[in-house]
Amino acid sequence: MTGPAAVLTGIGGYVPPNLVTNEDFARRLDTSDAWIRSRTGIARRHVIEPGTATSDLAVEAGTRALKSAGDDRADALVLATTTPDQPCPATAPQVASRLGLGRIAAFDVSAVCSGFLYGLATATGLIAARVAERVLLVAADAFTTIIDPEDRTTAVIFADGAGAVVLRAGAVDEPGAVGPLVLGSDGELSHLIEVPGGGSRQRSTGLPPRPGDQYFRMLGRDTYRHAVERMTAVSGEAVERAGWRPAEVDRFAAHQANARILDSVGERLGVPAERRLSNIERVGNTGAASLPLLLAQSAAEGRLAAGQRVLLTAFGGGLSWGAGTLVWPSVEAL
Template sequence: MNSPSGPSTGRVAVVCGVGGYVPPGIVTNEDLTARLDTSDEWIRTRTGIAARHVIDPGTATSDLAVEAGRRALKSAGDSQADAVVLATTTPDQPCPATAPHVAAQLGLTGAAAFDVSAVCSGFLYGLAAASGLIASGTAERVLLIAADAFTTIIDPDERTTAVIFADGAGAVVLRAGTADEPGAVGRIVLGSDGEHHDLIEVPAGGSRQRSSGIPPEPGEEFFRMRGRDTYRMAVERMTAVSQQAVESAGWHMEDVDRLAAHQANARILTAVGDRLGIPDERRLSNIERVGNTGAASIPLLLAQAAEEGRLTAGHRVLLTAFGGGLAWGSTALVWPDVAA
């Protein structure tokens, strides 16, 4: 689906602030090898991860989201927003949505607030929703947060997922502006394929399992992923949707200064970058030190790269993601002059 960046008036969403947050707890590969049948070499070779941040007991997704949101608002130089959009797979509870609580914690009581669920593609789906609020005139300023406490749905004894997933949050502030400004969000290309919903899932806990009257099997409350099939689909879809986004922006692939892809694992990132023909030095990555943070991975990557000087004003940035659903998305924009 090609989502136009704005109506004929030219009113579009413009990035004016960015922030990221990871909890202080760190789990290294050495920590995992002490209790799992794995090794540092095995983890690094297959995922590219050396360490990941994890929440402390009692910490929730909203806590991560509030901190990232606060940092993004500070970056934007204004603590106000008309709407809060939260992309997450791990809400604080099934009902109500987590976004209103996050908004209240940030002093934004009264602002429109809702959750978006698109797993690892959540930030781009949330970006489409937030851009639509601005393009329609519903909001002048939107705080978009992506946050996941992914370790709360991971089986700690399942080697294939426990070594990959981590906790974190990232956020951007969007304001109404024009398409010719740096930071203007371009067309957002989105897609899904529900025929393969079982590649990435948490089988138990939803209405289908609960209405069956059959207790879940042990382990069905945890996240599951069929790695080999997911790898193939992720590479194919992220490559194709990235090409569409670059074409929609009127660019050629060699025009892309920075690729900011969902930090799924190092093998997927390498395969997508190679297929797109984007050199290593133009690929942003933080997976080695933060792992796969779900919906948070792209905005967290943008915040860290901007803070470290790897992403600067004027860079032409390609964003792309793939996640459960299956769902995927991509967009392109010129990075603005913002301080993370």
């Protein structure tokens, strides 16, 4: 028996108020506004204040998504994050408690920048298996907490934020029903994107982390190539499984990693520039939060409307990647 579909019924996004511009970086690092813009497409980004944690961002986005849905209930909460408040326990139960959701199922999902799509697959599975009728899926990252502030190659790219969606059980042909999801990974290339220190492998040695191992590292050139190749391929597969043609995609929403990556993937797929959603110039790379934050802001600004066919894709550490489709519903983004 085929279970119910997961239907998007609410969405919200949040970025912390503290704004950091390219000029702020130029005053303390060997960089410039022109250098950052030309290589990343980013002009500004939002970062947390000292003492703020991922759960704080998640609660803000979750509150907005529940309000958007017009219903403050949920049977389960899935939190996609790479920056949990602490290694143990998971952050999701704390978020559920602070949102007043009671003693519902709540757990974290970790797939770095692909986290929202992995979380979407998880939430969809909970609904299809009738474990839950309503799921709050939150993607939140305080990514600046794992970035070396003196590394100009990563410090200027990453930022903090959160996005959330409410999914309910419904029919597969409803607007907002999550379409086919395609996921993949390649652990042999895990070294391209990593935080070397702090985990069980390093801790089991009994030695402290080597200087800098507590920070996020990325081999940019190789990551760029794999991101373009993987997102292009997986997007094509998702469109095919949905029974669409690339020309029928009304809006293309990709993880906001780098403006040049987004342009390359869009061009390879044949999606015109005017159909590609982007907010990277304003918010930078917010990790797992990137996709839902992009969707929330685009809907609120009128760049995403009911009835449009939307293609989603992301790429992140693991390596991990994914893509999916849906027809955008009539929903008020907050």
